[in-house]
Every structure is written in structure tokens, then in C-alpha cells.
Amino acid sequence: MAKILIADNFALIREGIKKVLHSEPEITVVAETDHGGNVLRLVEKHKIDIVLLDINIPGMHGLDILKDLKKHFQNLPVxxxxxxxxxxxxxRSLKLGASGYLRKDSPTEELVKAVQMIRTGGKYIPFALAEQLANWMAGNNGEESKHAALSNREFDIMQQLATGTTLKQIAETLxxxxxxxxxxxxxxxxxxxFSTNADLLRYCFKNNLIL
Structure with a gap:
């Protein structure tokens, strides 16, 4: 039986995931958290086999948590x-060792398929996203590579600022x-x-980085 940890700040999301996975005989949700600082401790405490990790969970950036998980639990599917x-x-997720990436608005059967695939050592990326990634990488140019030098936190803040989120709101969320x-x-x-917010907006729009 594969033991799962759900790390997401929304209770409704966690409940929805548990409901979807409840009927799967070979997996069970044994722990959940709404704060990134709890993830490593819960993985160790419950000897977790699979982590479902929200990128925007409060406390730590999801990609920073992923980095820590792979450092301490190298073979743990995330x-x-x-x-x-x-x-x-x-x-960024795949480069850091994630076993898959799934949007929260994906069909429920995609979640089951993803969990079952990474449980057996596979990787999971939805076909639509895989196609987008292939097209994006094929058309990548010098300017687009500039934001690859940003840290995960810097990149996240750039995207949030582009949507009009204030620094105070960003600070509260993170x-x-x-x-x-x-x-x-x-x-x-x-x-x-960048010199102005207009520079930031122009870049993000041009490179399809708007959330």
C-alpha cells in the first residue's frame, strides 16, 4: 500500500483529492498539511511513498520544498x-526531480493516472502540457532564457506582480x-x-508568463 501526503493550503482541494483517491486499492492518504514547513517532517514521520505538493503552499515555495525533499529522500516520487x-x-519542477506536474483543474481521472504512474516509477506530464513544452522549447530564444536565471522565489514574485498583486499581498501569501x-x-x-513595472508587464506578456 502506497502512503500519500497531500500538501496544499486549501482544505477543499485536499478533501477533493482524498475523495478521488479513496477508491484506489493500492494507495492511501495518511497525512496532509496546509503549510510547507511541515512537509519534510510528515514525510519522515509517516514514511511517505508519494507526495502531492502544491507549488504555492504557504511557508515555503513548493519548488524549494521539492529541492529539500530530493536532497533527503532522493527516490521519493513527488x-x-x-x-x-x-x-x-x-x-523547473522536472529539473529539480519531480516525477510529474499536474494542473489543479485537470480531470479527476488525470490525477489517478498520474499517481498510479509515478507510484510505479514513471513520470507523468499531461499530453497537452507536454505538447506545449515541446513547442515552447523549440521556439525558445535568448530573451526568454533571461528569466531562467531567476530563483524560484524571484520568478514567483515576478509573475504575481504581473497580475497586479501587491508586495503586501505577496508577503502575506508567502x-x-x-x-x-x-x-x-x-x-x-x-x-x-527592469526599470519600471511596465518593463515587467511587457516581458511577461511577450513570454506568456502571466498567471
Whole structure:
């Protein structure tokens, strides 16, 4: 029996996942959390076999959690869950060792298929996303590679700022101070060569990075 941990900040999402997976005989949800800081502890405590991890879970960025998980539990399958349409998050997840990437608005049968595939050592990317990734990588140019140099946190803040989210709102969501969020923003602006918010918006629109 494969033991699953669900790490997502929304109780309704966690309940929905548990309901979908309840009828699967070879897997069981044994733990859940709404805070990124609990993930490593719960994996160790319950000897978890599979982690379903939300990229935007409070406390730590999901990709930073993924990095820590792969450092301490190298062979642990992790399925990243996200509402982000940007291919960049899928690429970053896979490069860090994720076993799959699934959007939260995917059909329920996709979730079951993904969990069963990574449980047996496979990788899972929905066909539509795989096709988008292939097309995106084929058309990648020098300018698009600029944001690849951003840290996961910097990239996340760039995308949130592009949607009009304030630094105060970002800080609350990520459980960091406004000062820390501002520092990440300034680092991101420097790396990207942005002078104004208009520069940020122009870049994100051009490169399909708007959430």
C-alpha cells in the first residue's frame, strides 16, 4: 500500500483529492498539511511513498520544498500541483526531480493516472502540457532564457506582480515580511534589467508568463 501526503493550503482541494483517491486499492492518504514547513517532517514521520505538493503552499515555495525533499529522500516520487499555466514551472519542477506536474483543474481521472504512474516509477506530464513544452522549447530564444536565471522565489514574485498583486499581498501569501518581498523584487528587477513595472508587464506578456 502506497502512503500519500497531500500538501496544499486549501482544505477543499485536499478533501477533493482524498475523495478521488479513496477508491484506489493500492494507495492511501495518511497525512496532509496546509503549510510547507511541515512537509519534510510528515514525510519522515509517516514514511511517505508519494507526495502531492502544491507549488504555492504557504511557508515555503513548493519548488524549494521539492529541492529539500530530493536532497533527503532522493527516490521519493513527488507530483507537483499548480494552477500556473506557465510552462516554466513545469520545467523547473522536472529539473529539480519531480516525477510529474499536474494542473489543479485537470480531470479527476488525470490525477489517478498520474499517481498510479509515478507510484510505479514513471513520470507523468499531461499530453497537452507536454505538447506545449515541446513547442515552447523549440521556439525558445535568448530573451526568454533571461528569466531562467531567476530563483524560484524571484520568478514567483515576478509573475504575481504581473497580475497586479501587491508586495503586501505577496508577503502575506508567502509568509514573509514586506521587506523580504521587496528584496526579492529588487533582485529580480536587477537580473532582468527592469526599470519600471511596465518593463515587467511587457516581458511577461511577450513570454506568456502571466498567471
Amino acid at each position: 507530483l507537483m500541483l499548480s494552477m500556473h499555466p506557465a510552462q516554466d514551472y513545469a520545467l 509568509n514573509i515580511t514586506v521587506s523580504t518581498a521587496t528584496t526579492y523584487k529588487n533582485r529580480m528587477y536587477k537580473k532582468m534589467g
